[in-house]
Amino acid sequence: MSADDILDSRRSFLRKSLTLIPVVTVAGSGIGLGAAVVADPAPAQAKARDEAAPAGSGTAYQPVFFTAEEWAFVNAAVARLIPADATGPGALEAGVPEYIDRQLTTPYATGATWYMQGPFVADAAPEFGYQLRLVPRDIYRLGIAAADDWCGRQYGKRFAELDAATQDQALGLLEAGKATFDAVPAKVFFSYLLTNTKEGFFCDPIHGGNKGLVGWKLVNFPGARADFMDWVERGERYPIPPVSIRGERA
Amino acid sequence: MANAMKKADVVIVGFGWTGAIMAKELTEAGLQVVALERGPMRDTYPDGSYPQVIDELTYSIRKKLFQDLSRETVTIRHGLDDVALPNRQLGAFLPGDGVGGAGLHWSGVHFRVDPVELRLRSHYEERYGKGFIPDGMTIQDFGVSYEELEPYFDFAEKVFGTSGQAWTVKGETVGQGSGGNPFAPDRSDHFPLPSQKNTYSAQLFQQAAAAVGYHPYNLPSANTSGPYTNPYGVQMGPCNFCGFCSGYVCYMYSKASPNLNILPALRQAPNFELRPNSHVLRVNLDSSGSRATGVTYVDAQGREVEQPADIVILGAFQFHNVRLMLLSGIGKPYDPKTGDGVVGRNFAYQNMATIKAYFDQDVHTNPFIGAGGNGVAVDDFNADNFDHGPHGFVGGSPFWVNQAGTRPIGGISNPPGTPAWGSAWKRATAENYTHHLSMDAHGAHQSYRDNYLDLDPTYKDAYGQPLLRMTFDWKDNDIRMNQFMVGKVRRIAEAMNPKALAILGKQPGDRFNTQSYQTTHLNGGAIMGSDPKTSAVNRYLQSWDVHNVFVPGASAFPQGLGYNPTGLVAALTYWAARAIREQYLKNPGPLVQA
Ligand SMILES: Cc1cc2nc3c(=O)[nH]c(=O)nc-3n(C[C@H](O)[C@H](O)[C@H](O)COP(=O)(O)OP(=O)(O)OC[C@H]3O[C@@H](n4cnc5c(N)ncnc54)[C@H](O)[C@@H]3O)c2cc1C
Ligand code: SF4
Numbered sequence: 001m002s003a004d005d006i007l008d009s010r011r012s013f014l015r016k017s018l019t020l021i022p023v024v025t026v027a028g029s030g031i032g033l034g035a036a037v038v039a040d041p042a043p044a045q046a047k048a049r050d051e052a053a054p055a056g057s058g059t060a061y062q063p064v065f066f067t068a069e070e071w072a073f074v075n076a077a078v079a080r081l082i083p084a085d086a087t088g089p090g091a092l093e094a095g096v097p098e099y100i101d102r103q104l105t106t107p108y109a110t111g112a113t114w115y116m117q118g119p120f121v122a123d124a125a126p127e128f129g130y131q132l133r134l135v136p137r138d139i140y141r142l143g144i145a146a147a148d149d150w151c152g153r154q155y156g157k158r159f160a161e162l163d164a165a166t167q168d169q170a171l172g173l174l175e176a177g178k179a180t181f182d183a184v185p186a187k188v189f190f191s192y193l194l195t196n197t198k199e200g201f202f203c204d205p206i207h208g209g210n211k212g213l214v215g216w217k218l219v220n221f222p223g224a225r226a227d228f229m230d231w232v233e234r235g236e237r238y239p240i241p242p243v244s245i246r247g248e249r250a
Numbered sequence: 251m252a253n254a255m256k257k258a259d260v261v262i263v264g265f266g267w268t269g270a271i272m273a274k275e276l277t278e279a280g281l282q283v284v285a286l287e288r289g290p291m292r293d294t295y296p297d298g299s300y301p302q303v304i305d306e307l308t309y310s311i312r313k314k315l316f317q318d319l320s321r322e323t324v325t326i327r328h329g330l331d332d333v334a335l336p337n338r339q340l341g342a343f344l345p346g347d348g349v350g351g352a353g354l355h356w357s358g359v360h361f362r363v364d365p366v367e368l369r370l371r372s373h374y375e376e377r378y379g380k381g382f383i384p385d386g387m388t389i390q391d392f393g394v395s396y397e398e399l400e401p402y403f404d405f406a407e408k409v410f411g412t413s414g415q416a417w418t419v420k421g422e423t424v425g426q427g428s429g430g431n432p433f434a435p436d437r438s439d440h441f442p443l444p445s446q447k448n449t450y451s452a453q454l455f456q457q458a459a460a461a462v463g464y465h466p467y468n469l470p471s472a473n474t475s476g477p478y479t480n481p482y483g484v485q486m487g488p489c490n491f492c493g494f495c496s497g498y499v500c501y502m503y504s505k506a507s508p509n510l511n512i513l514p515a516l517r518q519a520p521n522f523e524l525r526p527n528s529h530v531l532r533v534n535l536d537s538s539g540s541r542a543t544g545v546t547y548v549d550a551q552g553r554e555v556e557q558p559a560d561i562v563i564l565g566a567f568q569f570h571n572v573r574l575m576l577l578s579g580i581g582k583p584y585d586p587k588t589g590d591g592v593v594g595r596n597f598a599y600q601n602m603a604t605i606k607a608y609f610d611q612d613v614h615t616n617p618f619i620g621a622g623g624n625g626v627a628v629d630d631f632n633a634d635n636f637d638h639g640p641h642g643f644v645g646g647s648p649f650w651v652n653q654a655g656t657r658p659i660g661g662i663s664n665p666p667g668t669p670a671w672g673s674a675w676k677r678a679t680a681e682n683y684t685h686h687l688s689m690d691a692h693g694a695h696q697s698y699r700d701n702y703l704d705l706d707p708t709y710k711d712a713y714g715q716p717l718l719r720m721t722f723d724w725k726d727n728d729i730r731m732n733q734f735m736v737g738k739v740r741r742i743a744e745a746m747n748p749k750a751l752a753i754l755g756k757q758p759g760d761r762f763n764t765q766s767y768q769t770t771h772l773n774g775g776a777i778m779g780s781d782p783k784t785s786a787v788n789r790y791l792q793s794w795d796v797h798n799v800f801v802p803g804a805s806a807f808p809q810g811l812g813y814n815p816t817g818l819v820a821a822l823t824y825w826a827a828r829a830i831r832e833q834y835l836k837n838p839g840p841l842v843q844a
Contacts, residue, residue: 081671087680108312115323115338117709128326128335129765168672175670194671202658203307218676219683221618221658224304226492226501228619235450237614237684245301 061095061208065104065137069158073144074100074193076160080167081197089214091197099200099209104137111135134184136192143189146181147174154179205244213250216242252546252554258284258523261545261559263530263574266351267816268802268823269565270508270516271406274482275827276561277519279835284557285522286547288529289348293509297354298499306657310497315355317345321529321712324569326764328723330586330700336709336717341765343772344497345567349526350509352567352770353816357496357622357654358472358505360412361813362403362821364633364646365396365435367694370809378639384727386699387644388596390808393780393789396435399821402828404438406820407470410506411478411486413623414441414470431467433629446475446489451615451687452626455651458745464628469650470817471623472506482515493655495622505622528555531713533562533578533799542580542799548713560838561830564776564801565823571805572597572703572775573718581776581786581795586700586721592786592794594703596774597720598810601645601693601728603736603755607748608665608686615687617661620653627652631738632812633694643731646812647693649739658683665750689743691735691755692769695810698725703775723762732756771815773807778822780842788842790829791822797840802826 063071074097082091091097103109114135124131134142151159151170159170173179174190181189200209202216204224210216216223223242231238243249259281262269269285277283292315297303308314317323319340327334346352366373369391374383383389407414416437417423417430424430429445445468448456459466473489480486489504503510516522527550534543534556544558564571575581575593584595609615627650629635634646663686664678706719736755743751779785782794791806793799802823804815811818833841 082676083673085673085676087673087676090676111320113313113318113320115319115336115709117336119708121333121335124335125761127328127761127763127765129337129341129763130339131335171671197671198662199307199311199659202662203311204305206305207307215658218680219658219662221683224301226300226304226490226494228491228493228616229488231616232447232449232491232619233453235453235614238616238619245304 061098061101063097063101065101065109066140069148070140070144071097071101072160073148073158076167077171077193078197078200080164080171081194082201088218089212091201093211094201094214095209095211096197096200099203099207100196102208103196104140109135109137132184132188139184139189139192142183143181143193146183146186147179147189150179150181205248206246213242213244213248217250252556254556254558257544257558257560258282259559260284260561260563261286261557262563262565263545264288264351264564264566264570265349265508265524266346266565266567267353267508267820269351269563270353270512271820271823272563272565272800272802272827273516273522274512275824275831277516277522279831280521282521283523284559285524286528286530286545286557287349287524287526289526291526292348292350292354292499293513294499294501294503298501300501303498303501304492304494306494306659309494310657310660313340313344313497315346315348315497315499316340317347323711323717325706325709325717325719326762327719327721328761330721334706334719334721337764342763342768343770344767345570345770349513349524350507353508354499355497356816357652359623359652359814360407360410360414360470360472360506361817362435363396363811363813363818364433366633367811368392368394368396373634374644377634382638382642383644386725387727388697388699389644390596390777390779390784392808393778393785394822394825399825400438402821402824403817405481405824406817408442409480409482409511410472410820411443411474411480411511412441412470412472412506413443413446413475415445415468416440425467429468431627431629432465433632433635434467441470443475443478446471446473446621446624447491448626449491449616449620449624449651449653451617451653452624452651454615454687454746455689455742456626458742459626459628459649461745462741464630464742466626466628469623469625469627469652471621473621473623474504480511482512484511484514486510489621491619491621491624491655493618493620493657495620496654529713530566530574531577531715533564533574533580535579535796539579540796542796560798562799564799565803568772568803568805569703569718569720569775571801571803573705575776575786575793575801576705576718577715580793580799583704584702586702589699592777592782592784594775595784595786596697596777596808597701597703597722598695598697598773598807599722600769600771600810601647601695601732601756602768603691603693603732603739603753604688605736605739605743605754606663606686606688606752607743607746608682608750608752609748611681611685613685616684617653617656617687620655622654623652624654625650625652628742631735641734643727643734644696645694645727645731647691647731647735648812649689649691649735649742651687651689653687656688663688663752666752689739691732691739692812692814693731693735694812695773696727697774697809724756724760729756729758729760769814771804771810773804773810773815776801776805777808778806779808782844788840790841791826792829792834792841794840794844798838800826800830
């Protein structure tokens with residue numbers, strides 16, 4: 001087989017995973033809660049964005065990958081996974097939804113460096129690691145739709161519309177695999193959501209998350225300082241505040 | 251139809267540590283050398299430029315410098331009757347890719363070897379009797395001694411610019427009270443640089459280990475403790491403990507790499523050519539099957555190219571070396587049912603356990619400070635430094651705090667029982683990140699009759715060739731050793747007086763898990779030895795079957811070591827290169843008569 005054939009089979013794989021998307025998008029907005037969403041998506045989208053914009057932030061980020069309903073879900077979920085509380089700002093304030101949306105337009109989103117040739121054995125033992133056919137884009141698209149659908153059946157509302165305590169309960173059930181989805185295992189969806197949320201909270205702001213270096217300030221990580229000649233032997237708190245790759249300081 | 255290139259004296263497959271060392275040695279001998287590297291060109295500039303390289307997401311998390319599994323991976327199964335599944339995402343091990351190989355983004359713990367481990371079977375049989383080695387354990391001797399390799403260990407340390415403290419030099423004790431390792435074998439010279447400073451976490455380990463009666467020493471690290479110029483005239487600057495070390499290109503020119511320590515000298519040689527983006531498909535053999543004629547590779551444009559050569563060096567990393575031999579028909583494939591054949595035999599790994607200790611707010615471990623090879627260790631339970639008789643398992647383990655730098659996406663660690671998200675997680679994270687440390691038992695792993703490598707019957711790489719299949723699981727000996735070592739490290743951990751511990755060890759019934767990082771210290775499959783029935787290459791790493799193919803790398807280890815492998819890999823590569831220069835070139839043919 002020549003390298004060109006390989007590129008072709010890779011492309012056809014990508015095509016297959018992309019064709020999945022529109023179908024699911026339609027399904028995702030037809031979750032049967034609030035007909036307004038289906039009949040008139042534009043206001044719902046605007047509303048979701050208004051809700052999502054962190055208080056006091058200037059221009060709200062416009063998602064590229066997520067639909068309005070998905071954006072509302074992600075904003076609501078990350079705010080519970082890493083909440084703003086007495087210890088300081090949370091995932092929402094750190095810009096984690098923007099981070100995740102942006103990641104879903106990188107090669108990571110399509111599993112570009114994963115081995116994605118079949119046959120797939122989806123029910124393999126966990127020791128074998130990831131064995132699904134789905135790439136991160138699919139996991140979010142299918143997972144959010146399934147989670148909102150499940151919340152609709154469980155609580156009569158979409159996730160973003162639940163109160164915080166119920167949202168926490170719902171996330172706990174996803175984490176424990178007690179919610180069952182058809183399209184994607186609930187636990188897999190939850191673990192991508194949580195992992196990506198933590199990434200967005202602690203990454204360099206160049207990737208769209210950790211705005212104001214709030215994640216690094218929480219744990220006293222100095223970011224891109226990367227020179228500890230004078231501190232290596234000292235068992236004392238590191239005193240210099242963090243700096244980012246672009247030179248932002250906190 | 252493959253385009254044919256001009257014939258070279260030597261073609262080297264892969265440009266990591268082994269490829270670079272061979273290229274330097276053989277160009278010095280006046281040979282025309284072509285190195286083919288499947289990955290892209292990489293170097294300190296631009297791949298290690300500050301501040302771009304100080305990016306945890308891109309490097310540690312998205313794993314920019316490691317092997318692209320969409321092109322090639324391995325399949326894994328636990329037992330002979332199981333169906334193997336592909337390793338779809340990087341997890342347990344992180345093979346390198348591109349110029350420098352894993353040597354560009356390794357950590358730099360730079361050991362020699364405990365001499366006992368070079369003659370492991372003989373040693374155990376002599377001390378404990380033949381019956382002590384369990385059935386099915388196929389450990390054997392390397393067929394080369396520490397004394398023979400000593401000059402090559404010494405030279406490799408000088409090339410790498412290694413920092414450390416000798417215990418004895420030419421029989422004279424020099425390292426007492428200054429960080430030397432009383433269990434270390436004798437040396438012909440000091441380390442080229444003194445030990446690095448120790449992080450606060452390593453100091454805590456040192457005090458606790460001494461308090462419980464062990465013998466702490468400074469890890470030898472290929473991270474510089476000061477400015478250095480190596481024998482090739484290459485300059486290095488002092489490491490500043492930036493903490494972006496393992497998985498990153500060193501922006502300070504302080505971590506030894508093929509790119510920094512050897513390539514600049516090779517660039518001066520008119521008889522050397524490095525071709526990146528050249529993925530070797532196979533070694534070509536003549537019609538007799540006993541002589542290699544060169545290799546076939548795929549270039550950046552996807553064209554098949556033939557590179558003829560008189561000598562072929564496989565420096566593609568442990569399991570790639572084995573796969574290339576299997577794909578090319580070099581040596582008889584191993585059959586675990588009959589025990590016949592050699593290629594794929596004695597695949598072994600590392601038997602790790604980790605303990606994390608969490609402290610109160612007044613103990614500041616600052617885990618973001620560190621260097622890949624830096625730390626404090628004890629060898630009291632490594633190799634055969636203690637009596638194995640009452641314990642009934644084979645193998646040893648150094649213990650250490652090797653604070654290489656952990657960053658918050660991957661390095662947040664909370665005491666067991668902490669929720670994974672929400673306010674409770676956030677509070678615990680704020681309270682624990684700069685107040686915890688991690689220590690390891692870096693156990694040796696033994697070889698067994700049914701842990702082996704062959705070609706997968708189902709899954710293919712991006713070029714349509716079968717993937718390598720690993721058949722691998724932990725055995726009773728491994729689990730029992732792991733539990734014993736955890737018990738010993740725990741004493742050190744408790745002597746630090748932490749508020750909580752997390753213990754990550756193996757339990758009976760645990761299967762090999764492809765998801766969690768162990769180490770990238772994979773061994774065997776093309777092992778060296780004195781008998782062609784039980785080894786694929788002779789003591790000079792020369793194929794028994796195809797005399798102009800040499801196979802340097804940890805593929806030659808008959809079992810795993812307690813120490814990290816690269817010091818021994820480098821010494822063996824220099825040793826084999828010397829044999830090529832001084833013996834093979836004069837009289838091309840088998841260097842050892844079977
Ligand atoms: C994160 C990390 C940390 C490590 N830390 C340590 C440490 O602290 N101490 C230690 O002793 N060891 C460490 N190691 C292991 C160390 O990196 C290896 O032992 C060492 O690099 C092996 O050298 P090598 O030449 O055999 O392989 P590599 O250095 O990996 O080089 C092999 C090269 O061959 C290329 N190649 C493979 N297949 C082909 C093909 N078909 N055609 C062309 N080219 C090919 C690869 O792309 C690669 O560049 C670490 C490894 C990793 C990944
Ligand atoms: S810790 Fe030292 S050797 Fe490692 S990358 Fe940083 S400066 Fe280089």
